[in-house]
Amino acid sequence: MVDPKQSPRHLTERPLKRKSRSGSMNIGEFLFNVCNYGLLAFFGLVTILPFWHVFVVSITSYQSYLNNKFIMFPVDISFSSYGVLLSDPKIHRSFLITVFIVMASTLLHLAITAITAYPLSRSYLKGRNAMMLFIIITMLFSGGLIPHYLLIKYLGLLNNILVYIIPGAFSGFSAILMLNFFKQIPDSLEEAARIDGAGHLYILVNIFIPLSMPIISTLALFYGVGKWNDWFTAVIFVDKASLYPIQNILREFLILGNMDTIGKGMFESDSYKLIINIKMAIIMVATLPIILVYPFMQKHFVKGVLLGSIKQ
Template identity: 75%
Template sequence: MVATGKKMETNTTTSGSIRKLSRLRSKHPAELLFQILNYGFLTFFALLTLLPFWHVFVVSVTSYESYLNNKFILLPVDLSFSSYVTILGDSKIHQSFLLTVFIVVTSTLLHLLLTAIMSFPLSRNELKGRNVIMVFMVVTMLFSGGLIPHYLLIKQLGLINNVLVFIIPGAFAGFSVILMLNFFKQIPPSLDEAARIDGAGHLYVLFKIFIPLSMPIISTLALFYGVGKWNDWFTAVIFIDKASLYPIQNILREFLILGNMDTIGSGVFSKDANKLIVSIKMAIIVVATLPIVIVYPFLQKHFVKGVLLGSIKQ
């Protein structure tokens, strides 16, 4: 039986290859030329997009003298990880990195919770006045109170120089509600009705039925919101004066834009510190970007489906 199964699988693969080859041969030469040029252009564009990221990584592991001799480097020269040793051995980088992870995880979970709680009743037809609620929600997406009123509100709430300023403001977003609301509408009402007949309450239906069935949109919103929080540097510029509360992006900003060597803890650099500054800049960029690059493949399978179904309105 096993041999038969393997033989059938081999035959299927062979027949599939033959069909692809026959389709390729049957195509018009102009169509075949278009496909070759299309694939070639897409490959070139992909490599062109990856080139800056690759250059940043290569410079981060290249010695300073080699970088001066070769301003644009495609391959590492005199491989050196001293920049990463410098960064990973600094307590300020550790603190800002852990703080950023805490902010991203906490704010994303709160955002998803509030979005689900808001989207669930709006997706039910029995909720009266839901159109009025939707209008108020959309208005908040189109109009803002401005930066000064926002600052005064944050100050009155006592969130200046407080880590909660990264979490509470912006925890609710109308755009996320619209996506999750439309996704909830795709869930058959019969599941809700069957659970109600069995005596289930609203919270049970939401957390035991709707949320487990909505992992594509939840993963998509988590990726959208999490990346936004990870890249957020403006909040700390406006509301944070203490360097101990700076996220990793603000450490990166001070080092790259302001050229502030004090951003990295004292005692780490030797008299040759300036020789490391270029590679350290690139190494910090790699460290700040790497977590998102690692997380994205795990959410990619839900990403397209979540955006597609969340954007369809029935």
């Protein structure tokens, strides 16, 4: 804000700026704003309309959909496609499996990240640089798909729910973000606790973790969303459909076109016509949880960019 005690230059500048912005807006300025707002609104609409259409079709009766395929507002609302999904045990199971995977793997990820980041953030620990190198090498180079596949196979994790949770729980990127956060916590807190006789684990759990909630929630949200969206693990390591997370059920149904994955026996006589609505409903089921946590993620976006851009 403008400090009244600031140099006179500032005082003469302010009114000038205001005038040019709103007071006498010339025609060029006006046209620029129309184009700018218009184009941004257009880009926003192109982004959101497909999802909106999916949502509308998912709650519309099949008959109304046939009458107007460009439907953009729900008429003749019908939840029958959600009814089909809800009564399908495969959908139940995969939804529950996915929720379990997200929660268990995020917890494990946070625990192992915090416990590794803590010692690495202590400047007096000898051998820190060697350990950092040990971590960074794994961020730069990997064995690739086939050796990874064989490893999982030798570990007996094929067709095992643990394959979603255990491999990948430790990531160098998360550890480095967390240890940089730990470094900002004043050393005096650790020293005081040490003098009082507290052990390192106690200090980590009772002092560092409560003070690091901003980075912990960022990591949890981004890792959790990544797990919710993970479909590749099941494609390579799981061929039992009973262990499929929701993304893979959707993949079978929408992308590979295996209709019998869902609603087997539901499609008697004319109810097979529900197919397009069911497709849209299952997209909604897989997307809604993301949309629900989305508002909570917004304040973590800038850190999330860091996480995402270095992960690629």
